[in-house]
Structure formats: C-alpha cells, structure tokens
Amino acid sequence: MSNSIHVSVWRGGEQGQFEAFDVPRQPSQTVLDVVTYIQRNIDPTLSYRFACRVGMCGSCAMTVNGKPRWTCRTHVNKVAGDGTLEISPLRNLKVVKDLACDMTDFFDKMNRAEGKFHPTKSRHDDFDVVLPDDPARKLAAQAIECIGCAVCYSACDVVEWNKDYLGPAALNRAWTLVNDVRDGGNKARLTAVSGDAGCHACHSQQGCVKHCPKNLSPTFSITGLKRATAKAALKGEL
Amino acid sequence: MSGNFTIEEHRTDVLVLGSGGAGLFGALHAKAANPELEVTVAVKGLLGKCGCTRMVQGGYNVALAPGDSAERHFMDTVDGGKWINRQDLAWKLVTEAQVRIRELENELGCFFDRNPDGSVHQKAFAGQTFDRTVHKGDLTGIEIINRLSEQVWARDIKRLEDHRAVALVPAADGSGIAGVLMIDMRAGTFRLVRAAAVLLATGGGPTMYKYHTPSGDKTCDGMAMALRAGLTLRDMEMVQFHPTGLIAGEDTRITGTIIEEGLRGAGGYLLDGNEERFMHKYDERGERATRDIVSRGMFQEMREGVTAKNGGLYITMRHLEAPLVRKSFKGMVERCADCGFDLVGGLVEVVPTAHYMMGGLVFEPDCTTEMAGLYAAGEDTGGVHGANRLGGNGVANSTVFGGIAGDSIAATIKPGQAVPDVDQSVIDATMALCRQPLDRPAGRIDEVRTELWDHMWDDAGIVRDAASLKRADAKLIELDAQLDTVGIAESNLAYNLTWHDWLNLKNLILVSKGIVAAATAREDSRGAHFRADYPEVRDLENSTYTVVNLKDDKIQLGTKPVDFSIVKPGETLLDTDAA
Amino acid sequence: MFRGHRQHAHYWAFALHRIAGLLLALFLPAHFYVLALSIEGAAAMDGFIRWTDAPLVKLAETVLVILLAAHLTGGLRLMALEFIGTRESSKAAVAIGTGIALAVGLMFLLNVT
Amino acid sequence: MPGAAVEAKLWIWQRLSAAVLGICVIVHLAVIVYAVQGGLTADEIINRVSGNLAWFAFYSVFVIAVAIHAPIGVRAILNEMTPLRPGAVHAVMATFCLIILAMGFRAIIGLYTAGGV
Ligand SMILES: Cc1cc2nc3c(=O)[nH]c(=O)nc-3n(C[C@H](O)[C@H](O)[C@H](O)COP(=O)(O)OP(=O)(O)OC[C@H]3O[C@@H](n4cnc5c(N)ncnc54)[C@H](O)[C@@H]3O)c2cc1C
C-alpha cells in the first residue's frame, strides 16, 4: 500500500475537465473521505454532495473509476488497489458543479411512474392485516429498501439513450406498489409504467442490478411490470 | 459591500424550512387542509435526502397494542424525561402519535413490519415499560421519508432545494414574521422568501461535538436563527449521547456514526484498550445498562486512558456464534465491512457519540411560537422530551408536531394573504454576517472546527462540572473570534461547501454557548445532563427548566418552574395494579 | 466502448444479443434473395452456392450461423428472465448461451470444411 | 395513454414471435448442419422443399414470425440509437415488415414450385 492516492476529480459543470490531486492514504478511508480531504485541505471550492455518511440517504453517489457507487460506503481499498482514483459526477443526471448533481429529473420520474401510494383507507381506520409471508408482501418487501441513490439510473444505458425512460429505480418503486395489497392506484400505475418510457424500454442490461448498493434487483421488478402490463393490455385495461 | 449583491425575491403563503419528518408533514398537512395555499419547502440539501428522520433505525413509539395505553406511553416519556418535560406537549405526542402512525401506514403507504398473524409488530426499545416501537426492519426512517417525499413530489408543493435559511426576517412593523432570507447554494446568491407563515423544522443536531451521529447538513441552523431573532430556547443542556458510535480516526466521516444498540442487547461486550470488560464497574446490568449510564461509563474509561488506537474502546461479538451475528445484524455487519471492520470476528472501535438535542425553541402544543406567523416542530423545539428522549420518541415527535403545525397554519393563513414588509435591517445585518469571511484572504477553518469539537466533547459533553463549563465558555468566545479571522475566497461561491462550513460553525458556536450557559445553570444531574460536581438528581418536586435567549449578542439565561399540569412526581396516571 | 458501468456479463449479453439481432435483420433480405434465385432454376442457384465456397463468404456465413445461435440463446435467456422471473439470472446462463452458440458454429464450420 | 397499450402489445407480439422463431430456428439450424454434411447443393434444397406442403407451411410460419419479430426489434434500436423520430421509425419498420414478407414468400413459393409441381 503506497501512502498516497492519485486522484483525478471532475471540475466544472457539464463542461469541465479532470484535475489531479494527491491525497494521503488512511487505514479507514472511503471515497467520500478522499473528496472531503481535498475540500478541507487542498481546494476549498470543491463541490460534492453527502448527508448521512452511512448509506441511508443516497445522496453521495458518484462515478468512481468508471462505475457508479455510493461513496460514503466505498472503502478506498476496494476501488483503488493500484493507488489511483478517478471521480466524476453520476452519469445521466444534470451536474450542478464538480461532483454534485441535480436529482430533479430522477425524482420527477418516480412521480411519473406513479411511484406513490394511493390510499384506500384513512388515519381513522386500523392497520390492514397483512401476513408477512404472503407472496405479494414478499415481492413488495424484496424491492422496498431503495434509498433513491440513482446509482442504477446512472448505470443504465437506456436512460442515456431515451430521455423519457423512467429508469430502474422509479419502475422498481412502482413494482413494490403493484404488490402492495393496501394500494388502490394500480390502474393508473400500470398505464404510467407501460410504454417506451416505461418498462418496455428496458432491455435487461442489468447494470442496475449489478451496481445497486442495496442489492436490489430493478430488473426483476421491471420484468414483473412487463407481465402485469401485458395482462392489463390483453384485458384492454391500459 | 452588499450593494452589488442582488437579492432575488420570492413570495409564498407557507414556507417550510427542512424536509425531515416535521417539515414534510407540515407541508402535506397545510396543503391538504387548504389546497389553495401555496406551500414551499426549502431545504439545505435535496428534498427527503437530508436530515435525521431518514436515519431513524429503531422505529416509532406509539401505544397501539391491547395492554398499552397513551397514559403508559406518557408516563414512560415523563419518567425518562426526568420530570422536566412540558406535560401538555408530551400528552399531545403520545395521543396524536396514535393517529399519525395510522396516517403513515394507511394514507402515506409506509409498510411497517407485521407479526406472523398480520397485525403490526411492535418491538422493545430501552426505557419503556411496554414493547411499543413500530418499525420497518432497522430502516424505519428511510421508509417514512421515502413515502413522505413521494407524496410531496406528487403535489403542487414548490421546492427550493439546496437552499439554506440564514435568517428569520421579521416584519418591519414588528407584527410577526415576514419571511426568511436564504442562500441559494447552487448559485451562491441570496434569496428572500416572503411568506405569511414559516415552519421552522431544521432539526437541531448536536454536531458541535467531536463524535456525532446526525447527518452533515444539520448544524443547529434553526436554533441559531431563532436565537438571533430574539426567541427563547429551553432545556439546551440536554444533549443525548448514544453509547456506540464508530470511531475510525479523525479523517473519516464514518467516525461518530451509530453502531446499533441491539448489539449490546444481544450480548456484545464492551472492552477497554487491553481488551477487558469494564461496564460492570458502573452498573450491574453491564453493557445492557441504559444509554446514559453506558455512555458515562465509557467516557470515564476513556478518560482513564486505557483506550484503543483511535482513543476509543471496543465492542466485540466474537464470543458469540458467528452465523447468528451475521444473520441478526446483517446491515451492521455489512456497513462495518464496507468501512474495513470485522464485526463478526473482530474488534470494532467505538465511542459514545452526540445524538440528539432534547432542548430547542419554546413552542405551544399547536406549534405556534412567540413570533406571530412562525411555527416550529421537530428536533428544533424543546419541552417534549424533558431531560432525555426515549428511543422511538424522536420520529414520533417530528411527525406528530409537523402535522399539527401544518393544520394550525392552514387554519390561520389565507391563500394570497398580504405579507407584511420585511425589516430591511435584519436582511442587511444577516448578509453582512454571511459575507463576513468573503472579504478576507482564504484561511483554514478546519482548526476552528476541530477545536470546537474537542472542547465541547471534553468540557461540555457527557460529564461536565462548573470548571469545565467555564473553560468551554471562554473557549467558545475565543473560537468565535478566531472564526471571524478566517476567510473564504469570494471568486467561487456556487455550491461552495467551505463557505457553508463557515456558516455552520458560526451557528454551532452560538448554539454551543446556549448549551454551556444552560448546563452551567443546572446544578443537578438529570437524564442526559451529568454534573460531576452535582451527581444527584435534586428536588424533583420543585423542578425547573432552563431558558436561554440572545440579547445584544450575549446569551441571557433564566430558569422557570416546571408546571406539572398533568401528573406530579411520585404520582402516576396508571392503575398501578394493572402493570 | 465498454465503460465502467458496462463491464459485466449481463451487459455483454445484451450487447451481443442486440448486435446479433441487428445483423440478422440486415442479413435476412439477402438470405431471401438468394433463395429466390431458385426460381431461376437449380442451375443458377448452384452457381450461387458454389460462389459461397469462397473462404471469405464461408466465414461470413459461419459468423451468421453463430449469430443466429447466439441471438436464439440470448433470447431464450431473456424470456426466462421475463416470464419465469429468475431473480439471479446467473452468469451461467450467459456462459451456456454463448457456449451453445459457439458449438453450433463450430459444428457448421467443421462440416463445411 | 394509447402508447402504453401499443407498447405492451408490441412487447407481447415480439415475445410470441420469438417463441415461434425459437422453434423454427432450432429446426432450421439442425437442417443446415445436417444438410451441409455432404456439401450444400441447390438440388438438395429443392428436392426437400419442392411440392412438400409441410415444409411450405413451416417456412411460411417462419417468415411471418420473423416479419413480426425483426421490425419490432429494429424499431427499438432505431428509437434509442438514432435521432429518427418515432413516426419515421414506425414507417420504416412497416416497410421493413412488408419487404420481409414479400421477399420471404417469393423465396418460399419459388422453392415450393421449383422442380415443376
Ligand atoms: C442515526 C440516527 C438514528 C435515529 N434513530 C431514531 C429512532 O430509532 N427513533 C426515533 O424516534 N428517533 C431516532 N432518531 C432521531 C430522529 O431522527 C429525529 O428526532 C427526528 O427525525 C428529527 O426530525 P426533524 O424533522 O425535526 O429533523 P430532520 O429529519 O433532521 O430534518 C431537518 C431538515 O432541515 C434541513 N435543514 C437544516 N438546516 C437548514 C437550513 N438552514 N435551511 C433549510 N433547511 C435546513 C435539513 O437539511 C433537513 O432536511 C435518530 C437520529 C439519528 C441521527
């Protein structure tokens, strides 16, 4: 282990260039720590985004040596074996500055995918009885722990090619709701997620699955939507 | 100086500051009660992605099950709060939580964990006489905030993301609030948002301590703005420490983040630097004693100097069955592994870590404050938890009162209602304050941060006494002056984190002064507040609480008697036989 | 071409499937054209098929057969993913697919030579 | 949203046609491998297909399936990877479908009727 890391960091907005820094290596050091070190000790104008520091908020994701990753939980040893790091903002999102992205499109697409609960009961009713090992509940549970980090969104080429594509995270959310027995919005949702902005645009590249830090499988969710929308289409419900 | 600095103006009916449980519930309730209201959420990061509600692991306290009751939850809360809670607030918390949790589940779509029979699961959490914590695995906060955010995105609620509030701006005629001065962080410019009502929900956050759990965006901004606006904070000496934060050196942001309490519950050992257990010296329950006792025990051990390499202690599970540990604490094991630690078979270095501020802005059960038009909810407020917050009462607090604030606002504010003229002098003064470092050559603000962290930790942290608080007080004055000599290059203010670090420190130092003043005033030990020179709880029946505010740039201190409006010390609302 | 986020077996499977599909689609009209020559009688067609004995053409044909086999196995894999919902659609599936494709191609090659 | 139903149906058609093609291609490949063993000659092909209704039906299905399958597939590629507008792509693909049908059937009919049935 050499005692410094050679880091190239993206500077600027959509247009910009890489800038090189040398950062001392520490035994406990994440990629976020490397970026922080640069801001605190070398160039105070370096911009990046983070909040929770522990993989819960999904705001620190960046492209690290070509791959999208959450940086607060990516140990340097894991990605910079040869002592070099190249850090740039996530692909497929607008860049605010340097490593910080604007996630507005990503959130808007969650909404467009009807990725929100449509209630059938109110606060004056009791909890629904839902058996934990009910198959639908299990399907919902498999996909529910998304932190909205947009790593999958950044790993998917279809998002790049088709600007309207809702993307793996939004579709994954829609699928949890399709399996949520308490939800009443499936008709609108299936229409929203069908079509060439929706699940049918996915070609199972599976970059989403490969890179999701939470080990979710948007691909699986999307194939579920393909089947569900096909059924709806055959019944004339779309 | 500020002449060439243009301010953009923006008008809205309701401005919500912060997108935690309190802020988002405030926005949703205001909008639901009156869809004609223009509601804007301004937040220091991205909506729903920052703040601590998202980080809630344990869960949400609410009395639902047969055998439990609001009364019991209330008694646990007041007992835990060591009787200085404002009881009408605590009562509001426990009763309204019963509605809010169903709203979360039924209307917003949170999918809380169930028992095998399909009813909602409630788990045990320390300090409670009943298992009442509703949860979604150990990622309850993500579920809550994701579901809230989705609903906000779907509504006509305006978003001002990457917008930092820097001052509560009163009306020129003194009639109440008239708006909030903000920095548009992306552009590095100021923006004045004029609003008929403002909800302060920026979530406190004791990040002035060397080791702390909250997210990086939380730096007591709300409390600092409230102090500068002449408002009163209470219970500021009450800072809760969580016993097991990770410690991995000063250069990693991982330091301070929580390792789950359940590890101790499951039989984990705490070891000193010589790998020997020590907790039994402090409590017969050993590692399973309550948060405050374990934190103090650890702090004592660390003072005695038998520490691990980063100055902390160890937690270990290696004497337990590896597959079991791996299975029961999957999330924690993975998190540790990502950061280079082996939780299953090795030693993980830990340290107590500042977690939550029980103190905050004085407010009423309907979330109004001293300033007309200003509402407050969540961790920014004080009085609900008293001297200690029960695990699981934090998110209940922010969601309950956030919703109430939204309702109160909608009941008072009319869409399009005239907003009074702003007090320009406050805007000028705030801009001058914010721009202060920009006129100077760049300097290192790191030293100020590290010193603040160290001194608050050593002198105003888990264990305090008159002498240490005095040192802390002097140091804070010195650090404030030192911060005023640090410069930030003005050329590039767009998303300039270092500028915001400066502003963060400015606020943290101010609020730290409040903590130190209140801690100096309270000459007994209660809940989270431990005075080595007054180690006993004193005179419960005549309990007082502390209040601080700012006059002429100086912290003013006061104490007020607690009004036992519902139950007195020694009494209970419970039918004692039933327990 | 294979930037970081593309460096995994599933992406290669996607790319191979797409390239193969596209080439097949382009080849299809040519293939039909050749067959249609049969209308002009077996003699004419024999002429054509003899022309395909040229090594370059033979290689192209071989590649096309491989592509067909690859696209087929890729397609089957995809449909397994979509209809059976194999969660961990394993790398093995990719490997087996490509393997069969190559095998068929080789068989063809061996037989031709 | 009509687009939603159209895409869903195209998806169904493509998968259905793919399933049919799957069988056709396996048979086709098997025949090729078998046929080329002795060296591929036109006579052999004609002898097999000409006048044989079963082969005629088989190749008809093959051509129809591929005329459905391939244009839907190429459509996605064009939409994603070229600046062509969806309307234009649609037109090109309809034409492509007709070309496949026309050329395919010309070939099959040619083979079927070759050798003077
Ligand atoms: C790691 C961790 C675990 C926890 N676990 C539990 C638990 O299990 N159970 C429990 O009950 N409680 C728990 N808590 C406490 C709980 O998270 C808080 O009590 C509660 O969520 C606070 O909610 P809030 O809405 O007041 O603030 P937050 O959720 O913190 O939100 C504050 C918001 O204000 C924004 N903001 C800050 N400053 C500004 C500014 N100047 N301008 C604009 N916006 C600003 C922030 O960016 C953020 O969006 C935990 C806390 C932490 C840190």
Ligand code: HEM
């Ligand atoms: C002669 C034959 C064939 C031709 C010309 C052909 C052509 C194509 C083309 C051009 C595509 C688009 C590729 C893409 O979107 O990346 C495609 C997609 C596809 N093909 Fe084929 N194909 C043929 C046979 C087959 C067979 C035999 C199968 C399977 C059993 C099959 C299954 C598929 C599937 C599932 C897709 C969808 C891919 C996606 O949407 O991501 N194809 N085909």
Ligand code: SF4
């Ligand atoms: S699915 Fe995974 S990668 Fe995508 S946003 Fe959610 S957590 Fe991130």
Ligand code: F3S
């Ligand atoms: S990477 Fe993209 S193509 Fe589909 S499988 Fe994932 S969304």
Ligand code: FES
């Ligand atoms: S900082 Fe929150 S996920 Fe990394």
